Amino acid sequence: MKKRESIFDIVDELDPRMKLILIVVFTTSSYLSQNTEALLWNYILIVGLYLARGLWKSARKTAILFACFVILDFLIEYLPWQGFRATLDIIVFFLQRISIFFVMWNWMSTRLRISDLTTALQNMHVPKGVIITLAVVFRYLPTVGDEFRYISNTMKLRGIGLTFGNIVRHPAATIEYALVPLIIRSMTVGDELAASAMTRGLDLKSKRTSYRDVRLRLRDVLVTACIVGIAAVGIVINNPGGGMSL
Amino acid sequence: MENNATTQKNSEKLNVRDYITTAICFVLLYVVFAVVGTPVGMSVVGNLFIFAVCAILWGTIYMLLFTKVNKKGVALLFGLILAVLQLMNFWAIALVLAIGAVVSELVWRKLDRHKFSTMLICFTIQIVFWYLAQALPLIFLKDMYLAAVPAYAELYSSVYELYVGPMFFVGFLATVIGCIAGGFIGKLLLKKHFEKAGIV
Known part of the structure; x- marks a missing residue:
């Protein structure tokens, strides 16, 4: 009898093309995030993605990194020197967004079978x-x-x-x-x-x-669509004006 | 005779080893950009000089790539991968980078690619187009650009004010000078270290 796959297996075994799409989605959504709330939404989802693959240690590290960013963001507001505050603000602002690319890249490359990636891309000609x-x-x-x-x-x-x-x-x-x-x-x-x-x-x-049997399955598309949908909802809800401008 | 011609033709084509060298150089380029370029670009004025500063270090990586993979297609491949990666930012940036990749490849094919001057020109073209890729969409598609990256809208609005003035040409010139300096440093380091190590 075929063993039923858990959500952990499904996200871990997600097609490499779908993982690539998720990198693009989260990097783009960080550019679209105009405030900390929208970024926080992304952070939670990304840590969730690590947890969904059972990458506990990396999830903890990522959560600590994101927590540091949020705490820094909060503390900067209380700095008395305006010039220093503005400089630090822009540094944290950049780091908050640029780090997402590297975090997502790490998420994809951990336990990534390069042969699966090459086969998947080869199938796309x-x-x-x-x-x-x-x-x-x-x-x-x-x-x-x-x-x-x-x-x-x-x-x-x-x-x-x-x-x-x-x-x-x-x-x-x-x-x-x-x-x-x-x-x-x-x-x-x-x-x-x-x-x-x-x-x-x-x-x-x-x-x-x-x-290995590397092909795009319906469940890969559905899981990816679901994650993209949740990320989009976060942007729409948290951005001022309630919408994205693309 | 025909056999010799086929062998020569095959050796002119990019092979697995060349693709891997290109990928390794690309990773190094990106690491330099992340470590050096990101802190420089964190200020409005710094944005103009990211490529000028990075080019000084990139020169060594490019010179090594062009010396080690001295074949048709390498400039195009390297530039296109860069363009694909920038698709995550704004499509117009990727488009300008892709044009830069094509232009540098045309120069690479037209001139004698074994010469240092050709390598320097191709390197300069790619980096200058990267500078233009950041500036031109902001100048001509300002609203669309800012709408695509709302998080950076405030910063890029300030950068825009600089780009529409004479500072654009200052940044441009600095990028070209950075490339030339980087190219010569690269040539020097290639001779000093890499030839000795048997890498080129």
Whole structure:
């Protein structure tokens, strides 16, 4: 007997194309959010998406990040210095919105089967070059932070850490010490990825087959439509004037 | 003879390794934009100089990409991925970026792409078009732009005031200078580090 799938499985196994759509939707809705209430709606939904996939640890981290933004937003109002308040306000304003893209990207790339993504895009007849490039971007973007952390630690050990003082005193040298190892390391990772891709036959001209059944199901469309609908409702209710202008 | 021609033709086409290098460079470009460009763009005046500042660092990434993947189509692919990503922002930005990608690809094909000057021109075109992608829709489609990104409406209204004045040309010039500086720094770093490391 076929085991009945829970909501956790459905969201976790959502078609990669639908996950891509959700990234676009939440990034766009952050641009459409004119106030904290509208943003809060997005935040709750995003944390909900993490929870729905059973990504408890990431959900907690994301919730803490969003909570920090909301608390900061609230505290800024009480700052006595108007100039400083305005500067801080705009910084928090930007971070609140830009972070959504990275948070959603992390949501999609966690436990993402790159082969599913490539098969899904191949089924949409997207050119091979674009598929491979996008797949590598998804694979590498979450890793680049770790790579940079290793480099930063090594720099600290050698007394040329990425500190504010070093950046001010020796900007060119500090940037060179940080950027060059990052690029060299990234190129090495690129070579390893290329070797792996060629071993899997990604450079073959024939159509790639998949062991897993990757196709757009009705439930994928319905779940995505439902999430998009809830996000849209939040924007409509919370934005002044009660509507979106597109 | 025919076999040689086919091999040469195949080596001129982008392969899996090239796509992966392009993707890695794209991630690096985006990381630099997030780490350096975002703080710069948090002020109204800073918005004019985001690309000028970032281009100084991007120069190394672009020079490496153009040296390592010295083939037809790389400028177009890189620019189009950038355009696709900007679709999340405002469609007109993506459109201007796509035009920039096509223009840089035409230059890439027309001139000798093994020359540093061609690489520098293509890099400058892509970044200048990114600057224009931010400025032109705001100038010509102001209301539509502000309606598409209401959260930033107040900031972009102030930026608009700068764009319609002489500051637009100051920002433009700064972007070009940033690209040239970035290109030469990239060339220097390529020679100093990457050739030694056997990467190019």
